[in-house]
Amino acid sequence: MSALSIGKLANAADVKVPTIRFYEQIGLLPAPDRTQSDRRTYQQPAVRRLAFVKHARQLGFGIDAIRTLLDLADHPERACGDANTLAEEQLAAVEAKIAQLDALRIELRRMVSASCSGPAAECRVIDALGDHGQCAQDHRAPDRVVPV
Amino acid sequence: MSALSIGKLANAADVKVPTIRFYEQIGLLPAPDRTQSDRRTYQQPAVRRLAFVKHARQLGFGIDAIRTLLDLADHPERACGDANTLAEEQLAAVEAKIAQLDALRIELRRMVSASCSGPAAECRVIDALGDHGQCAQDHRAPDRVVPV
DNA sequence: ATGCATCCTCTAGTCGCTAGAGGATCAAGC
DNA sequence: GCTTGATCCTCTAGCGACTAGAGGATGCAT
Numbered sequence: 001m002s003a004l005s006i007g008k009l010a011n012a013a014d015v016k017v018p019t020i021r022f023y024e025q026i027g028l029l030p031a032p033d034r035t036q037s038d039r040r041t042y043q044q045p046a047v048r049r050l051a052f053v054k055h056a057r058q059l060g061f062g063i064d065a066i067r068t069l070l071d072l073a074d075h076p077e078r079a080c081g082d083a084n085t086l087a088e089e090q091l092a093a094v095e096a097k098i099a100q101l102d103a104l105r106i107e108l109r110r111m112v113s114a115s116c117s118g119p120a121a122e123c124r125v126i127d128a129l130g131d132h133g134q135c136a137q138d139h140r141a142p143d144r145v146v147p148v
Numbered sequence: 149m150s151a152l153s154i155g156k157l158a159n160a161a162d163v164k165v166p167t168i169r170f171y172e173q174i175g176l177l178p179a180p181d182r183t184q185s186d187r188r189t190y191q192q193p194a195v196r197r198l199a200f201v202k203h204a205r206q207l208g209f210g211i212d213a214i215r216t217l218l219d220l221a222d223h224p225e226r227a228c229g230d231a232n233t234l235a236e237e238q239l240a241a242v243e244a245k246i247a248q249l250d251a252l253r254i255e256l257r258r259m260v261s262a263s264c265s266g267p268a269a270e271c272r273v274i275d276a277l278g279d280h281g282q283c284a285q286d287h288r289a290p291d292r293v294v295p296v
Numbered sequence: 297a298t299g300c301a302t303c304c305t306c307t308a309g310t311c312g313c314t315a316g317a318g319g320a321t322c323a324a325g326c
Numbered sequence: 327g328c329t330t331g332a333t334c335c336t337c338t339a340g341c342g343a344c345t346a347g348a349g350g351a352t353g354c355a356t
Contacts, residue, residue: 007302017303022344037352039303052278059252059277063343073274080264080271087273091256094249101246104207108239116228123228125235126221129207130200155333165334170313185321187334211312 004042013050020050028053028063028070061090152190161198168198176201176211176218209238 010017023029024040029049032040052073056066065086072083107128114124158165171177177197180188200221204214213234220231255276262272 005302016345018345019343021305026343037303038305039352048278055277057343059255069274069277072271073278077267079267080274083271083273084260084264087256087260091253091260094253094256098246098249098253101242101249105239105242105246108207108235108242112232112235112239116232123220123231125231126217126228129203129217130196130221153333164314166314167312169335174312185334186336187321205312 002044004044004046006040006042009042009046009050012047013054015050015054023050023053026063028067059090060094061086065090150192152192152194154188154190157190157194157198160195161202163198163202171198171201174211176215207238208242209234213238 004012006017006020009015010020020029024031029046032042032046035041049070052070053066056069061069068082068086072078072080111125111128116123116125152160154165154168157163158168168177172179177194180190180194183189197218200218201214204217209217216230216234220226220228259273259276264271264273
């Protein structure tokens with residue numbers, strides 16, 4: 001009755017079709033049954049599972065972390081210490097990134113506020129980029145650079 | 149006199165050696181002269197140019213944007229409107245990302261604050277991930293998801 | 297029966313590097 | 327002069343999390 005094609009599942013969880021196949025490929029979602037013509041057929045629980053994954057991704061959890069979280073969700077009798085740890089790590093990561101972006105924001109604002117209209121020779125932006133000494137703040141990237 | 153090996157340049161600008169080769173490959177830095185044994189030799193201006201690129205990357209500018217900015221820096225007689233536009237766009241992108249991360253932070257804090265020690269069945273984190281309806285805020289990713 | 301949507305697999309591209317293989321060359325100490 | 331270790335060269339592949347597209351097989355509605 002409630003069998004879903006991959007397209008319906010994608011719609012139900014608001015996730016793109018290729019993404020579902022990708023998740024299956026990397027073992028994040030179980031391989032579903034197939035029809036005679038080799039099409040994937042999902043049952044209702046797949047929607048919840050995919051929504052869980054989507055929500056976790058939106059919160060910035062990495063695939064490995066999600067694997068652990070799913071595993072815990074699948075085994076409700078286990079202690080959830082890992083889930084707390086992961087969430088705390090994620091929170092710390094998010095807060096660190098916010099701090100870094102705040103420094104960037106300040107620096108960029110400083111550049112932009114002196115908006116110039118003349119030639120590039122006098123451009124505040126170009127100038128500031130060429131001379132890091134102008135930076136009031138420390139806006140270095142700690143590990144990886146922001147992919148804004 | 150002031151010729152630099154790629155290693156010296158990397159040191160001077162605090163950038164890794166392979167990164168310099170990569171920048172050359174994608175045309176961000178000009179191909180330098182070579183010694184008889186095919187080693188790259190740089191002159192002093194290369195340090196400033198590379199530092200410019202590094203600084204722009206730290207501020208989150210993409211390679212294409214940096215190409216434009218470098219082009220402007222190379223032609224000081226041109227109007228710098230593009231530089232201002234790019235900086236403004238970058239500022240807007242950074243601010244948008246901060247807003248999104250703030251929402252994530254709130255949501256994650258909510259999860260973490262109710263730190264549980266029991267089985268996963270009662271875990272706040274697992275529970276919250278499974279039910280987006282619990283989220284007070286809208287922490288959806290607008291375009292791409294945070295690679296925290 | 298036609299036509300279009302949806303599905304399948306597979307490969308390659310995105311971004312900005314980073315890591316490693318396999319080999320040549322250089323500089324310093326003995 | 328010789329050895330050793332650092333540095334250099336090119337080339338290819340990998341990261342994360344998808345996304346895009348080729349080329350072909352179904353499914354469903356008219």
